[in-house]
Amino acid sequence: MARTIPFARTNQAARARRSKTMPLPMPRAEVDRVCLQVHVALDAMRRGMGNVNAAQTLCQVMILTGLLAEAGYGDATFEQMRVAESVVSAAFDRGRDSNLWGLDDDGFRQIAAIVATYDYQMQLAPLAAIAEASDRLERFRAGESFDQLLRKRA
Template sequence: MTRTIPFARITQAAGTRRSKAMLLPMPRAEVDRVCLQVHVALDAMRRGSGNVNAAQTLCQVMILTGLLAEAGYGEATFEQMRDAESILSAAFDHGRNFHVWALDEEGFRQFAVIVATYDYQMQRAPLAIITDAGDRLERFRAGKSFDQMARRHA
């Protein structure tokens, strides 16, 4: 007599593997791929050849860096994030008005620190923490405030 395949156990084992993977940092190749995109965006903005996508990438990285630091991975101060937001806001205004997407030298230096912190976070933070920060960013982009998210998250 043929035995049926125990799909429930296979599914359970796969779920366990996924759960364990969420406790580990992202694989190095994936970290390198994600971080390379950020470094390319930062370099384009430094050289004055950025675009709206490069600026949006830096904006998302700024927010994710703050969220991951809040979760205990890396250092980011409120003042650092506030200054970075002002720099990026000016870059967006200048880009829309003059079609030149760039960061000045001081803006580049500040974002270089944020990007270095982001690199560290991507290498060290468990995938579950990164996924949660990404989910919070998506909810924020959908128009929900961080306060609403924090209350729901708690």
């Protein structure tokens, strides 16, 4: 019986494999899985059947979309992001106050445009750019302001 060729399990080998995949886009199956979660959250919020997790998903997508657009992947205007932020903020306020987690028609259209850009970015952007944007989002969630993040980049 033929034996499989074992992959080297050293840190150096893992770094080498990672460095070869980081300039490539995310595999299509993974893009589909990630984007499906976002579309499920968007649909739940559109139908008024969302929850805090759906709203958080849309908020994170909004931020990641802005960060990836800033890095040169996809188009998202400052005005588009400002409006989307107010839509998501209003959804959080409404959900917290009345436990009704949803988006009105206009809010849905605004966030749907962001989600469409996000879908495009996930197909186009290399893993390195997505990882960097995700890392920046995690640092922001941990309490660092975007000003602090920008200073660290400089």
